[in-house]
Amino acid sequence: MTAPRPRVRGPVVDDQTRCIHYSTPLDIIAIEFACCREFYPCHLCHDETADHPAKQWPFADRDRTAVLCGVCGHLLTISVYLLADSCPACASLFNPGCKLHSQYYFRPEPR
Numbered sequence: 001m002t003a004p005r006p007r008v009r010g011p012v013v014d015d016q017t018r019c020i021h022y023s024t025p026l027d028i029i030a031i032e033f034a035c036c037r038e039f040y041p042c043h044l045c046h047d048e049t050a051d052h053p054a055k056q057w058p059f060a061d062r063d064r065t066a067v068l069c070g071v072c073g074h075l076l077t078i079s080v081y082l083l084a085d086s087c088p089a090c091a092s093l094f095n096p097g098c099k100l101h102s103q104y105y106f107r108p109e110p111r
């Protein structure tokens with residue numbers, strides 16, 4: 001992994017991108033927001049820190065590397081992340097609860 005690790009904004013509490021809202025052992029990802037192209041640990045961090053409403057990635061952008069593994073710094077595409085239980089690079093487990101909130105970050109498949 002040679003790409004520079006993106007800066008993660010908001011009230012981050014450790015170097016694995018846990019934040020004041022989500023800080024269990026499994027809360028290790030940060031997500032890039034479509035509105036500002038900045039990484040935040042969660043949508044609450046974005047709401048409290050950014051000066052604008054959050055926008056979600058359109059379905060056409062599922063190939064964008066918008067998810068950061070806070071443990072190893074690996075960047076996942078949205079489509080890979082949505083199917084993954086753990087990081088493909090370091091095998092750290094992701095919080096399955098994050099998937100319940102995916103509508104805050106990614107638009108669903110259009111019908």
Ligand SMILES: [Zn+2]
Nearest residue numbers: 033035036050
């Ligand atoms: Zn934003």
Ligand SMILES: [Zn+2]
Nearest residue numbers: 019021042045
């Ligand atoms: Zn947060």
Ligand SMILES: [Zn+2]
Nearest residue numbers: 069072087090
């Ligand atoms: Zn990883």
